[in-house]
């Protein structure tokens with residue numbers, strides 16, 4: 001059962017809402033339901049995490065990422081957005097690098113089927129639009145229905161995969177950048193350690209791990225990581 005991999009306080013807080021939504025009156029009913037119906041397990045897992053994301057989330061952190069990438073002379077590279085939600089994170093990296101004439105291959109993975117289906121269209125609701133996208137005007141367009149979408153080149157550069165960080169190895173090894181932002185916070189101490197080990201093993205020596213602005217990685221040295229900027233770490237071993 002996967003629940004032990006998620007943080008207990010997180011599970012407890014959200015479990016009751018799920019119970020009511022699915023029409024159960026107590027936990028034992030839910031446990032029976034989970035045994036009978038694998039789809040219910042998938043829905044529960046989805047309910048336990050939120051899918052909030054945005055373009056260039058925490059903008060100064062993206063600027064520092066750009067500075068580090070450009071200082072290291074990478075004109076192309078391979079990145080992984082692990083827990084990509086509906087796609088703003090991999091799309092932000094693609095836009096940022098494309099503006100500099102760089103061609104990145106980006107793997108974008110999530111464990112939630114529905115969110116990933118939405119992500120792979122690279123078509124976004126009006127509300128997701130941000131003035132931070134203005135410099136990238138040549139790379140997106142408004143659609144007739146009020147949504148906006150990224151240019152065809154983004155479809156070739158971003159590879160979407162259904163992937164569970166708690167159960168599977170990374171999709172490809174030797175990434176120049178792994179972004180795992182606001183995902184590790186949902187995991188139990190033990191699961192976070194296991195996932196972090198997999199994420200770091202997927203980064204090239206000299207490559208970067210990019211985490212959320214409010215996240216901490218006090219144990220970074222234990223994973224062969226060195227802090228090079230707030231929320232940005234470089235693998236050295």
Ligand SMILES: C[S@@+](CC[C@H](N)C(=O)[O-])C[C@H]1O[C@@H](n2cnc3c(N)ncnc32)[C@H](O)[C@@H]1O
Pocket residue numbers: 049050051052053054057082083084085086089109110111112115163164165166167180181182183186212
């Ligand atoms: C809060 S969103 C973060 C989105 C994006 N990384 C960002 O920072 O804007 C967390 C995402 O992690 C995904 N997630 C949760 N558990 C996961 C797991 N075990 N494997 C892969 N993705 C997972 C959720 O489906 C959700 O889309």
